[in-house]
Amino acid sequence: MEYRKLGQTEISVSVMAMGCWAITGDATWGEQDESESIATIRAALDVGINFFDTAEMYGDGYSEEILSKALTGKRDEVVLASKMNQDRMTDPAGIREACENSLRRLNTDYLDLYQIHWSHPDACWPEVFEALESLRTEGKIRAIGVCNFGSQDMHRVPPELRCVTNQLPYSLLWRAIEFEIESLCQEKGLGILCYSPLAQGLLAGKFFDPESVPEGRARTRWFSSNRPQTRHGEPGAEDKTFETLERIQEISDGLHQPMARLALDWLLQRPGVTSVLVGARSPNQIKENARAADLALAPATIQELTEITQDLKELLGPNPDMWQNASESRIR
Numbered sequence: 359m360e361y362r363k364l365g366q367t368e369i370s371v372s373v374m375a376m377g378c379w380a381i382t383g384d385a386t387w388g389e390q391d392e393s394e395s396i397a398t399i400r401a402a403l404d405v406g407i408n409f410f411d412t413a414e415m416y417g418d419g420y421s422e423e424i425l426s427k428a429l430t431g432k433r434d435e436v437v438l439a440s441k442m443n444q445d446r447m448t449d450p451a452g453i454r455e456a457c458e459n460s461l462r463r464l465n466t467d468y469l470d471l472y473q474i475h476w477s478h479p480d481a482c483w484p485e486v487f488e489a490l491e492s493l494r495t496e497g498k499i500r501a502i503g504v505c506n507f508g509s510q511d512m513h514r515v516p517p518e519l520r521c522v523t524n525q526l527p528y529s530l531l532w533r534a535i536e537f538e539i540e541s542l543c544q545e546k547g548l549g550i551l552c553y554s555p556l557a558q559g560l561l562a563g564k565f566f567d568p569e570s571v572p573e574g575r576a577r578t579r580w581f582s583s584n585r586p587q588t589r590h591g592e593p594g595a596e597d598k599t600f601e602t603l604e605r606i607q608e609i610s611d612g613l614h615q616p617m618a619r620l621a622l623d624w625l626l627q628r629p630g631v632t633s634v635l636v637g638a639r640s641p642n643q644i645k646e647n648a649r650a651a652d653l654a655l656a657p658a659t660i661q662e663l664t665e666i667t668q669d670l671k672e673l674l675g676p677n678p679d680m681w682q683n684a685s686e687s688r689i690r
């Protein structure tokens with residue numbers, strides 16, 4: 359496993375991190391056995407993953423509780439990232455309580471990275487800064503990051519917040535951040551943490567047509583607004599998405615490598631990426647995903663993957679929000 363510095367900190371994180379949303383078994387992901395989640399987290403540690411991403415929002419705190427059970431006695435070996443809900447941006451008085459609740463659920467006295475989950479147009483920045491700064495001064499958080507911040511939002515972040523990362527949706531099938539955000543993160547020295555790197559399972563090669571994707575996962579803009587749980591109101595990009603998946607599959611077949619491994623390694627080779635937050639629900643999945651860190655695809659393959667996903671990138675456009683259309687995008 360390779361390790362990189364978390365933004366401009368001295369905190370060393372594995373390039374492959376475990377995202378801890380799916381282990382809650384919520385409406386998006388479907389049922390999940392807690393003992394399997396705990397085994398998955400322990401398997402992550404065994405393969406050198408030291409970085410875990412969770413949020414107060416995931417299962418309303420349940421994800422943090424599972425992590426705490428799995429990591430008993432291992433606190434010093436791991437880097438824990440959690441997030442506060444978006445409404446804290448307009449009600450900063452709740453930030454301290456949110457952080458302290460996360461600490462209690464995680465059974466720890468500090469978070470390595472505390473992130474703002476989504477930006478808010480009416481954010482009370484001076485108070486948000488003050489609340490986060492006092493938590494940092496007290497040692498309750500080591501570093502501060504944002505998630506889902508577009509260029510406008512990044513310009514509004516007070517420099518004294520010393521934000522170190524921006525967590526963004528990024529995969530071979532979701533390249534919207536390349537239009538503008540990726541380079542701005544680099545300019546500002548923000549490490550990019552990639553979320554939904556397997557396009558919520560599409561890039562794991564388990565779905566061969568749009569109909570086979572369960573409704574909870576078909577809420578995104580890849581899918582037609584005819585799908586019952588969508589709220590983007592767009593036609594979607596189902597044909598192009600599945601045509602692109604077939605082409606990626608052909609390349610992975612030619613290399614005798616699973617598609618997920620190619621997708622993860624492609625991200626690791628993108629400029630500005632610190633770590634890839636991949637969801638996994640079984641020990642086998644996390645072990646398999648960790649192997650991507652050793653793949654080191656040849657530059658010609660990286661180039662080919664970039665080229666065959668270009669049309670989909672253009673079709674989906676520069677709006678990075680996976681769930682909302684451009685006029686209602688929450689990534690501004």
Ligand SMILES: NC(=O)c1ccc[n+]([C@@H]2O[C@H](COP(=O)([O-])OP(=O)(O)OC[C@H]3O[C@@H](n4cnc5c(N)ncnc54)[C@H](OP(=O)(O)O)[C@@H]3O)[C@@H](O)[C@H]2O)c1
Binds near residue numbers: 378558636642
């Ligand atoms: N900041 C934000 O707003 C935000 C938003 C979304 C996600 N995130 C973070 O990013 C993390 C990852 O994103 P994500 O969970 O949305 O999507 P993802 O990592 O792209 O996909 C996770 C799913 O892919 C499947 N999978 C993973 N490894 C596999 C393998 N080796 N073989 C076969 N299938 C495999 C599993 O699906 P099955 O369930 O079918 O097994 C798993 O639940 C989250 O856990 C969370 O920490 C952050």
